[in-house]
Amino acid sequence: MEKKIGAYLCSGCGIGEALDVKALEGVVSKEFKKPVKSHECLCGEAGLAVIKADMEAGDVTLPVIGACSPRVMTDRFMLPGMTPIRANLREQVIWSHPAGDEDTQMMAEDNMRMMMTMATKVNQPVPFTEGEFSTTILVVGGGYAGLTAASEASKAGHDVLLVEKKAALGGNAAGYASIVPSKPPYHDPQPNPLPKLIEGVNATKSIRVITGATVAKTSGMPGKFEVELSDGSTHTVGAIILATGFRPYDATKLSHLGYGASPDIVTNVEMEAKLKAGKVTTKAGSSPKAVAFIQCAGSRDPNHLPYCSSVCCSVSLKQAIELTKADPETMVYVIYEEMRTPGTTEEFYRSAQEAGVIFMKGKATKVENGSGITVTVADELLQQDVPLGPLDMVVLATGMVPNSTDPDAPAQEYGAELLTADINPYPAEGDYKPEPSVPPGGPLLNLQYRQGPHLPMLADGFSDSHYICFPYETRRTGIYACGPVRRPMDMGEVHEDAMGAVLKSIQVIRNAAQGHAVHPRVGDLSYPKINLNACTKCRRCTVECPFGAIDENEKDYPVVNPTRCRRCGTCMGACPVRTISFDNYTVEMLSSMVKAVNIPDEDEEKPRILVIACENDAYPALDMAGIAKHQYSPFIRILPVRCLGSMSLLLISDALSSGYDGVILMGCKPGDDYQCHFVKGSAMAKERLSKISETLKSMQLEVERVTMVDASIADGARLPKVIDELVAKIDAVGPNPFKGF
């Protein structure tokens, strides 16, 4: 269908009083030769009727709406056909600049020029829907997390392939005598739900279980993953759930806590096995009369595991309760630094206290084995070393190491980048700087991706996750980790987590088959298209994509896997020859929008500064500045981008060569506590910008003309000040000599 652009200007909300709307109409009709109409309230029924009438008559297929911010009235302007293009005349023009002012008017006119230009360049995206899409979910790991995921996915109507490395299902949970309660009553250990779950999975026809196998190779993309197992079989699946769980921390590294010195110094896993066997005895065969639990055996220790393993406190409480139940005469001690029983587990703690368990706040500094075992406790209450003994048994509450690698597989290189480098949850300052801890072992899925065989992990070795707002988002679309491979968690939380991962798998399968993007640009139909005739095989796109969506073929050309793509445009920003584009988003489009702005002559003393703003955070912050009526320089022109990662250096040189006096980049905070919704987009922009001085030098321009600013969504009050300061700084450098050329 032929694209027919029509512009609609709203004069409501004070726009008509602050701006000369007739002159704005002139911009559209004279400069762009397109039809234009004005209305006193475009978002009202009468206003919408004007647009709808033109669209129904076939006169307009793509409306350009000059009114409020695109962040508001989105539903009302959602009209059948192409997504309307919105020019922000309210929040970012009349609410942030004086009414009736020449510069305010120029800003509004330039906004219309930019958005009319965008309309001429944008195309209705044609989604990727080639070939067959599988709805089967592969679950890797047959422990409690994996079994739950398999069972729940089948309840939602999906076929499941469950692959377990060991000969039998069950994983770590198979060894549990009982579990810590996550449902009421909260005060007593509860039966292990695993046997019933295994029974259910085995009885479900839509779940195919393959034991004694691992994943040898994974290629493809959501909806079309090709998986080869170690048994040689191959399978096509739509999504993958990684539920490989944890391994207990290697107790042989805890010799300082006596491990290995006596068979009666055991780990919590070994104690659980004794409880499961129904009889806890010492090596000598007697029932223990004095037992001490040592908490944080390895955890919260920079020399071992820097994190808290979350479950060890409640697991020790459970074992302590079981021991006192078996023999009320047994003296049970728990040596702890902080008792961590969050939520209703507090009731379980109280239950252990009532059972007579003795709690000692302090650190076990020495464990000696003579006639009986003696633990020296640096007791915080008594503020002195207290020898505790003779003890018949000591239990080390060892923590969890995520199975984010396969300990039995040969280690493999990470690939194009050090995956942990830019997402380190640990503070860099102070004397506490643990090395990124990647558990030893080979890849679990052996991804045949350009960026390497591993699922990215965080610096503590747990699987990658945006760990606040969007805990299931990873940098490998369609692969969702759940259970202790993602973060230390108890059985109750594992159950919920497995269900969450199933939901996300169903979602990605559905969206992939329709050619829709998943989070955060849900529903976006565009995807990157590469003109290989112009490609120089520089590989920047394949390396920089935050989601590893682009591979290389045998001739080293990039190959896009559309359903892995999250549509941030980082590849587009990375490409030095502008050969990557989306149907509705291209470097050429952005460049034309930049050039659409009128640049006044030098003697008019009206500088122009381009603000390239991340549409997720900086742009809303500028809207918020408008809502609060904060004023800032009218000399800026705001270009929203999907992510600052999609900003190419060529865009900056285009702006400067067309006469802008400076460029301000506003993106999300990169680094350890990154706030970029595309994880690395803003970090990539920052890295690219470090090379801008060469470009500026070659143009004989001053470095002060280009600045990058970390902007957060809460910066509505701060950004106007930042803008004014930078505009003054650029103004002081003087006009761009390219002006007028």
Place this chain on the structure above:
Amino acid sequence: MSDKPKSQTVLVVGGGIGGISAALEAAECGSEVVLIEKAPTLGGRVAALNRYFPKMCHPTCGLEINYQRIKKNPRIKVFTMAEVSGISGAAGDYTVTVTTTPRFVTPACTACGDCATAATSEVADPFNYNLSKVKAAYLPHSMAFPMRYIVDASVVGTPEGQAIKAACKVGAVDLDEKSDSFTLSVGAVVWATGWRPYDPNKLTMYRYDEIADVITNVEMERLASHDGPTHGKVLRPSNGEAPKKVALIQCAGSRDLNHLAYCSRICCLASMKHAAYVREQYPEAEVDIYYIDIRAHDKLEAFYRKAKADQGIRWIKSKPSRIEKGPNGEPVVCGENTLSRDVYANAYDLVVLATGMQASAQPPAGAEMDEYGFVVSEEGVFGAGVATGPLDVSMSVQSATAAALRAVQAVRS
């Protein structure tokens, strides 16, 4: 459930981070979703937070993404100022009665702000926990969703109300709006009604109502927020001055059989965040954290380590027995140090009570819950987020995503 569900619609009750997440996750799987929220805007408790631990990033950042997802998804219908007043039927076939409170502003509102300009009186601002006032016609806050004004009921029937109505050029002010109700036919219900802070007035020994400079942790969030009553400056409510000595009291109500028997999970980390607010704004200020156990599970341990490295923060293992009023009206925290056995009486400029989380609304009759009112039901009505127990944001979203799956399973025909 052997019968096919009669309705394929999912009702999500509560528009905080849990409800928003559940609604979106279900809708993005293809379900029709109705999301109802009691307040005039979505966002719930998290919208009123300044920053999240451990990244110290702003909650509105994630909310913005979620609001964009809602705006672009025709499968989600949002009703604000709406509450469930009755549920009948059974899993797969519920009839839900929803009652709305008048906003006095119709959806035609363009959020231009003319009504607020016309308003002359001021009312307490619920978004700022009544720490400040707002015009009687107001936008709930700058990140409100929907972006629509509300007229306070106090001006209805007054000349001011008429002036507000007259100021609206698009006729969106409707002072005759009445409370209304409608029914929905739904197959599954996600109960995501979240939490409310434990009432500090029940902790009589801490004299919250008597001493101006004793505040709660949720109030601290508003003080530190750029759009809060002090524009982001942490100031003493008594005199508006910068505090030099601040106490953060953990387990104010939590882990206490007389109040909340459970641990509220988030308070320790929230207090470390509050210590960071104070120390960032006032590098010379001293912060004392009174605690029983510091609970910083999994990777949040790193956040604790960071706080421990700050020499300006003192850690006092003690549950203060009481707060007294000093000679100048300042709070004096009294108790015994559990480790040193020292009896203390320390004066502060500001004391923040880390009050815990309490379930904010009872689930519908028949839905199983525990003795604290947290939802444990697994059929027809599913709990999500803090309605199921004290959780941090990440765990709430995790729980909400699981609830979305339960709902999707339940309405599958």
